[in-house]
Amino acid sequence: MTSSDSWRDVFGHPDPYDEQVDGIETAIDTAGEGGFTVVEGACGTGKTMLALTAGIHLVRDPDSDYERVVVLTSVKQQLRQFETDLRTINSNLPDDWDPVTGLTLVGKADVCPYNRENAGGIDDGNVYERCESLREDTRAITGEGGSTTAENLVSRARSQQTGLADSGAQGRAAASYLETAGEPTPYPPEMPEYDGVEYCPFYAQFLEDVPEDGDPVEAVPFDFDGMGHIDTEELVSLSVQHGTCPHSMMGAILGHAEVVVGNYYHAFDPVTTGGFTGALLDDSTFVVCDEAHMLEPRVRDLVSDAVGDKTLRDAESELTRVIQPVKFDGDKETHTTADADLVRGELEDSDVSLSDIEATRDFVRDLREELDRRVTAHLEREHRGWKSNLHDLPDDEIPLRDPTEPQPDEISEWAESAGHHDGVWVKAEAVGAVVARILNEAEDEEKERAAPAAGRVLGEWYRNDHERYFREIELERTWNEKEPDTSWRRAYNASLAMQNCVPSDAIGEQLAEFGGGVLMSATLEPIDVFEEVTGLNHMASEEGRPVVERTYGLNFPEENRESFAVDAPKFTYDNRGAPGEETQARRMYADALREVATETPGNVLVGMPNYAEAEWAAETLRENPRVEKAVLLDASTDDDVTEDLKAEFFGGDGKVLVTSLRGTLTEGVDYEGDKLHAAVVCGVPIINTASPRTKAVRTAYDRAFGDGFEYALTVPAVRKARQALGRVIRGPEEVGVRVLVDSRYARDSWDSVRKYFPETEREEFQPVSPDMLSLGLERFWRGRE
Numbered sequence: 001m002t003s004s005d006s007w008r009d010v011f012g013h014p015d016p017y018d019e020q021v022d023g024i025e026t027a028i029d030t031a032g033e034g035g036f037t038v039v040e041g042a043c044g045t046g047k048t049m050l051a052l053t054a055g056i057h058l059v060r061d062p063d064s065d066y067e068r069v070v071v072l073t074s075v076k077q078q079l080r081q082f083e084t085d086l087r088t089i090n091s092n093l094p095d096d097w098d099p100v101t102g103l104t105l106v107g108k109a110d111v112c113p114y115n116r117e118n119a120g121g122i123d124d125g126n127v128y129e130r131c132e133s134l135r136e137d138t139r140a141i142t143g144e145g146g147s148t149t150a151e152n153l154v155s156r157a158r159s160q161q162t163g164l165a166d167s168g169a170q171g172r173a174a175a176s177y178l179e180t181a182g183e184p185t186p187y188p189p190e191m192p193e194y195d196g197v198e199y200c201p202f203y204a205q206f207l208e209d210v211p212e213d214g215d216p217v218e219a220v221p222f223d224f225d226g227m228g229h230i231d232t233e234e235l236v237s238l239s240v241q242h243g244t245c246p247h248s249m250m251g252a253i254l255g256h257a258e259v260v261v262g263n264y265y266h267a268f269d270p271v272t273t274g275g276f277t278g279a280l281l282d283d284s285t286f287v288v289c290d291e292a293h294m295l296e297p298r299v300r301d302l303v304s305d306a307v308g309d310k311t312l313r314d315a316e317s318e319l320t321r322v323i324q325p326v327k328f329d330g331d332k333e334t335h336t337t338a339d340a341d342l343v344r345g346e347l348e349d350s351d352v353s354l355s356d357i358e359a360t361r362d363f364v365r366d367l368r369e370e371l372d373r374r375v376t377a378h379l380e381r382e383h384r385g386w387k388s389n390l391h392d393l394p395d396d397e398i399p400l401r402d403p404t405e406p407q408p409d410e411i412s413e414w415a416e417s418a419g420h421h422d423g424v425w426v427k428a429e430a431v432g433a434v435v436a437r438i439l440n441e442a443e444d445e446e447k448e449r450a451a452p453a454a455g456r457v458l459g460e461w462y463r464n465d466h467e468r469y470f471r472e473i474e475l476e477r478t479w480n481e482k483e484p485d486t487s488w489r490r491a492y493n494a495s496l497a498m499q500n501c502v503p504s505d506a507i508g509e510q511l512a513e514f515g516g517g518v519l520m521s522a523t524l525e526p527i528d529v530f531e532e533v534t535g536l537n538h539m540a541s542e543e544g545r546p547v548v549e550r551t552y553g554l555n556f557p558e559e560n561r562e563s564f565a566v567d568a569p570k571f572t573y574d575n576r577g578a579p580g581e582e583t584q585a586r587r588m589y590a591d592a593l594r595e596v597a598t599e600t601p602g603n604v605l606v607g608m609p610n611y612a613e614a615e616w617a618a619e620t621l622r623e624n625p626r627v628e629k630a631v632l633l634d635a636s637t638d639d640d641v642t643e644d645l646k647a648e649f650f651g652g653d654g655k656v657l658v659t660s661l662r663g664t665l666t667e668g669v670d671y672e673g674d675k676l677h678a679a680v681v682c683g684v685p686i687i688n689t690a691s692p693r694t695k696a697v698r699t700a701y702d703r704a705f706g707d708g709f710e711y712a713l714t715v716p717a718v719r720k721a722r723q724a725l726g727r728v729i730r731g732p733e734e735v736g737v738r739v740l741v742d743s744r745y746a747r748d749s750w751d752s753v754r755k756y757f758p759e760t761e762r763e764e765f766q767p768v769s770p771d772m773l774s775l776g777l778e779r780f781w782r783g784r785e
Contacts, residue, residue: 007028027039030546042555054286067284069259074668103259151208217252220253224257268507320361363420370411397692527549532711554760560735565740614633614659662720683741684721
């Protein structure tokens with residue numbers, strides 16, 4: 001297949017940039033051969049339109065096997081950009097073209113009408129569990145052998161109001177109805193009931209509309225084919241107008257949309273792909289991985305696994321509830337949930353025996369005791385007097401082997417010495433599945449059980465190797481008043497965790513399922529490293545699928561920007577000391593920050609290696625009498641607080657915003673227009689190398705790629721720095737300065753990071769001595785007056 005100018009019918013603007021022409025045609029040709037195009041493109045390249053145009057062209061090409069485009073991005077702002085560009089494409093298609101159908105995928109919390117309005121007893125904390133329970137109850141009431149029909153449930157809910165259900169027209173006129181997405185629904189805010197059982201009327205309407213043995217898309221009550229792209233608010237609004245379930249509508253439309261916009265979960269999370277998006281992940285899909293520099297760390301989290309202490313506790317209880325009816329059959333004093341005959345019947349039809357369940361229960365019980373012993377010993381060793389200072393305990397990790405020496409972990413060795421043989425690990429998942437099935441039948445309630453989740457992780461714990469997987473106990477800060485005030489469980493959620501240190505196989509195997517696509521970001525260099533850690537190089541060498549690279553630099557006017565690499569002492573702990581120490585290095589960095597803050601008109605963004613250093617930088621600027629701007633400090637807080645901070649930063653006179661380079665304000669945020677005139681990066685933001693997990697990842701990367709420090713630590717850190725710098729110049733009319741402060745950015749020394757920048761950026765960031773920074777800044781801004 002060769003590209004031609006026919007893609008211009010899809011392109012949403014009159015005149016593409018030269019980079020877009022090259023990128024679109026390269027992506028079309030490469031995907032036509034089953035390959036992937038890797039694009040590093042600076043802001044202004046038009047990467048979103050580039051990728052959508054190539055993918056939609058292939059989907060609409062009758063000679064192509066592609067049926068859809070799936071967009072994956074880790075940043076909500078970029079998701080909105082894809083929605084905007086798709087609407088632009090649709091508004092400029094030839095008159096005889098049908099609109100390109102598109103759909104944005106989100107979670108249940110975003111589309112559930114009750115959760116959105118905090119009604120019906122549903123909120124963010126329980127929406128997933130409540131949704132599944134309500135769906136199961138609704139199906140049970142209306143399914144085969146059920147006591148009524150979906151149509152009757154819907155009719156009852158439409159007329160049901162508290163105290164007014166059968167009061168006639170006057171009652172209905174006085175009724176209040178749930179409203180969401182700017183539309184009234186036909187149902188009350190309270191969850192309706194039938195024979196004392198709550199059910200979801202939105203889901204009941206969906207069940208009523210789905211034809212028997214038919215495609216769920218036939219239950220969609222609106223003509224989505226002619227609508228173009230449907231975003232979350234539109235999906236909810238259209239669905240609730242007809243009284244049907246927005247999440248079910250999303251699933252029904254999913255397989256029929258030409259463009260699906262989602263996040264990495266929708267392609268790489270085993271639970272999500274297994275239950276929702278799996279049908280999209282095949283060779284008829286053109287995939288677009290946006291913000292692809294985040295692919296490796298995000299997928300590592302998704303393909304790592306853990307089982308918490310609470311899950312183990314609940315699993316032990318479930319296993320016991322299945323054992324007791326048989327063990328105490330005939331004992332009238334013992335009250336259990338499951339009937340003995342039911343348990344025996346289910347076990348006869350499975351490969352699981354009662355002794356298997358007993359062995360698993362004993363193992364889980366002993367495992368919890370061992371977990372308790374290890375956590376207690378760790379706290380006694382590291383935090384003397386911890387029982388009287390539960391509120392002050394930090395998040396922590398307890399390694400279960402030497403992170404630098406791949407070998408069996410201590411929990412596996414403990415299990416063997418305690419008499420829990422290999423078979424109990426292997427059988428745990430099957431045992432969990434059978435136990436869940438027995439309890440669901442015995443209790444007449446389909447619900448998510450703990451035993452299958454615990455069994456799955458225990459099985460993976462046994463099967464996974466020790467070179468690529470690192471096992472540890474994770475201690476996550478929480479608070480549970482129900483636990484004793486002398487128990488660590490009051491302050492912590494402890495988990496047995498397995499870290500997938502090298503996710504390249506998982507990434508590469510999933511990418512190989514797609515027909516082809518584009519992986520893109522403003523910060524992918526060095527691209528050869530990116531292709532190794534994502535498994536693309538293996539795909540090219542072993543499977544013969546082409547992988548083509550393209551790098552496009554910043555194409556805005558050079559006279560609108562200035563870039564400095566300040567040759568200051570390395571901002572490492574050995575040089576700078578702890579925050580608050582008066583060292584020469586800290587004085588030089590404080591001077592650099594002051595000069596950028598005072599010489600720059602408008603807003604300044606300061607990125608520090610971590611939040612502790614961000615606090616030091618903010619305090620230093622506030623105490624300097626020459627800095628007249630307000631200094632804002634970003635802390636590790638929730639989204640609402642961060643949004644308020646951004647609004648404060650953008651409003652009024654110029655300010656300085658200080659944050660961590662590992663936070664959310666230096667990446668994926670668009671500081672367009674006059675919102676930002678300078679960005680300063682202090683130091684190379686390498687993560688804590690003393691962490692056991694970090695040591696394990698580095699060791700695994702040493703074995704996989706030869707240089708773990710470079711691949712696992714240095715390259716990701718430089719990408720974080722470059723992301724922060726990329727916030728400044730976002731359009732052809734914007735003016736600003738970009739400042740890197742650390743000799744590793746300025747010199748070609750043994751630990752220099754200049755080689756990790758694209759050549760065009762290396763040329764722009766000319767080294768300057770600390771005492772020349774002020775002169776350079778003054779000269780640039782004077783030239784812009």
